Amino acid sequence: MTVERAGIVALVGRPNVGKSTLLNALIGESLSIVTPKPETTRDRVLAVVTGPFATRSQFVFVDTPGIHRPHRQLGEYMNAEARNAAESADAVVMVTDASEGLAGPDRDENVWSTLATVTRPIILVLNKVDKVRPKEALLPVLEAYAKRREFTAIIPISAQDGGGVERLARALNELLPEGPALYPVDTLTDRPERWFVAERIREAVMIETGEEVPYVTAVEIDTYDERPAVPRITASIHVERPGQKKILVGAGGERIKAVGALARANIERMLGKKVYLELWVKVSPDWTRSPEGLARFGYRQDSKSRE
Ligand SMILES: Nc1nc2c(ncn2[C@@H]2O[C@H](COP(=O)(O)OP(=O)(O)OP(=O)(O)O)[C@@H](O)[C@H]2O)c(=O)[nH]1
Ligand SMILES: [Mg+2]
Known part of the structure; x- marks a missing residue:
């Protein structure tokens, strides 16, 4: 075409x-x-x-x-x-x-x-x-x-x-300028696969938690090993305060287990294969409130792609 x-x-x-x-x-x-x-x-x-x-x-x-x-x-x-x-x-x-x-x-x-x-x-x-x-x-x-x-x-x-x-x-x-393609025709997005994996984890946190937790959550992929038959992904979920960590982990770890199950199901649907997913909850005080905190998790105005 x-x-x-x-x-x-x-x-x-x-x-x-x-x-x-x-x-x-x-x-x-x-x-x-x-x-x-x-x-x-x-x-x-x-x-x-x-x-x-x-x-x-x-x-x-x-x-x-x-x-x-x-x-x-x-x-x-x-x-x-x-x-x-x-x-x-x-x-x-x-x-x-x-x-x-x-x-x-x-x-x-x-x-x-x-x-x-x-x-x-x-x-x-x-x-x-x-x-x-x-x-x-x-x-x-x-x-x-x-x-x-x-x-x-x-x-x-x-x-x-x-x-x-x-x-x-x-x-x-009707509003598109006439001219050649801007990207190779088989391009879907500008973000790497692991960025979408992090997003699926954040999505699960937003769905499974309430109060302020959804708004102070950042997800960092720590390891992404595709060599095993079932790829192994470990990720850290950062919140701002110990109290938020408590909410996210839940009594006896119930809530983080639910987050993990939902995130894994959605990642598997997205990638079309089984994955092993391990989640850690960490506290990064006030990361949403400073430019340095944002930059740490890749929320940088000048860089479009985060890993
Ligand atoms: N009934 C109905 N619900 C919709 C429709 N479109 C989106 N929703 C729901 O509205 C909610 C928000 O949808 P999103 O697509 O996340 O909205 P958004 O504008 O991207 O939101 P932000 O990313 O927070 O800015 C979800 O629960 C959707 O399922 C629609 O056409 N009809
Ligand atoms: Mg949206």
């Missing part, structure tokens, strides 16, 4: 509106982690798909962290990741949660200001329409968003069940 158009499309919006679910729906693979909790995605994740929906285009989708009011240095980093992605894209998709109704546009204050400097075309996506009843209730929501700024198009979708996703891809296709 000859690629006739290629470009970068950034997915931005508030936490929990469904950006990562949409990324996965657009590429037809479960690449980006998804949880019911806000602030799941921490840094930019790139997903390349060439020739989907019978197009002759290469889409380079960029999933980004939800734009929010930051409480920690980590939050500043996450917002900057989203802003940088929006500013360097050929087109932007602003994702919103249509089920929030007329309250949505006001809750998007930080997103509006992030997008204020973006000059490239922006498509507004009203996601989670499967939760909107009756369907007529969508119209006033659409109008409320349209009043806030100019959009190239406004498209209702359900990233979860796939409704409207092809229509969105076709609208984006």
